[in-house]
Amino acid sequence: MRKIHETIIEKLLLFSAVVAVLVVALITYFIFADGFPVMQKYGIAHFITGSDWHPLDKQFGLLPMIAGSFLVTLGALIIGVPLSVGCAIFLAEIAPKQVTRIIRPAIELLAGIPSVVYGFYGLVILVPLIRELFGGRGFSILGGSVVLAIMILPTVVNISEDAIRAVPKEYKEGSLALGATHWQTIKKVIVPSARSGILTAIVLGMGRAIGETMAVIMVVGNVATLPESILDPIRTLTGNIAIEMGYAAGEHAQALFATGIVLFVIIMILNFMVTLVPKRIGE
């Protein structure tokens, strides 16, 4: 009796674990089934290298959106990564206990605030600020990058901090015993030992930035042309889908699924890169 009971539970557990695989398979199937035919019909090159997006005239060039997604993400990483890694080192190595007790909930709150709230803040504060300081319309790569930098902070901080804390104590003690200062130890011993974790954190933050939709839509202006400066408006791949999905039909809708395919493939490449990151020292 007990044996049967245990077997049933084991089957249930296994099934639950397989659900994730099923969902990924279904997502892949449905995105490709709806988007790939139109990509084949007009040619994959037309989608990836074309710079005109006029879906009603059968012009499905996604290059402006691909560029937009990457530029805004690059900006977010340039602003966000030094801040995040700095925070992570601070929390793991420097912060007195009382300070940690304030900062950790703050970062959790930062992670919890809905993206649409960040987007709203960007819309009412950042966009007018950029317009006043630098000119232009304010809806820009710069605005998107700042909003995204704040949004990827918690991800990068948490994973980097875990990686830094996972560095064996002996490494640090050994370095300090040899006469290195605390910063030298951080720079030469702790961070290098935690580098795979930090790298993972950055790649995951990058994935989060590329995949973010609502916050970005609200601040980048959503113009589907190639930008010339960081003050130009852009449209991201995610924004392209979210904005036009409401009214698209026929090949236009399929082209939005094709946009999803491009986004999906980019995310899969990033995920694959995470698995390529070598395991940390000491494991």
Place this chain on the structure above:
Amino acid sequence: MQKVRSFVYWEEKIARGFLWASVLVTIGALLAVIFHILQHGLVHVNWEFLTREPLFMGKEGGIFPTIVSTVYLILISLAIATPIGIMAAIQLTEYTKKGPLVKIIRFATETLAGIPSIIFGLFGFAFLVLFMGFSWSLLSGGLTLAFMVLPTIVRTSEEAIKSVPLSFREGSMALGATKWQTVWKIVLPSALPGIVTGVILSIGRVVGETAAVILTAGSSLNIPSSIMDPARSMSVHLYILAMEGISMEKAYATATVLIILIFIINSIANRIMRKMSSNLAA
């Protein structure tokens, strides 16, 4: 010698300055966002705003239907994702035999965590709304959200289960308990704070999700009367108010409600975490 020493000294000072600065900028950004929203929104949040139905697409009145819809979406998605997520975590931590299937499961879970919400939205639209015929509804939205938070629950549960000392399991097994008895009576109770925290953080994710909800649950402002009805969550409402320029006042107020809600959710998560871990230590 003197020169080298002073270089090290200044490097240490500058580095510390940078680390402090990065923390202050981060906290500053958080406070800037919260204060601005609360400052402009708090005055418009009152009992009527929370309990009245919106008029003129949200230009006047309250946000009651969006609160109801958000609660439904939370209940539906977590009722599905929590049991599956915890069981998957048990499988991966307690029952895992190394093998290709486990590798595939792990890869799938990580992939799911990295898939952007808009892709979930597209998928939910194609699979649930159209293919399964659920149309724009709480069910489509809730299922899509369940898929989205599944990896979060799996991962936090896994972490929590892994942090239970091996000696607990060995003690239980040595007393003659079976594998499942050990998991159910020893491992899960010890891992509970971590698991609960994961679930509560998932609530936050559901509350905040916009893109996937718009594509699967629609944006109807009526109070849903069944899970097959379309619905508009608070986040979607905020998006529409702000982007269509319907009412900045109401947008601020809705954003304020969202922030306060997230604040409460996080506080509860922290409290449970602290209480459970002190119980465990006692």
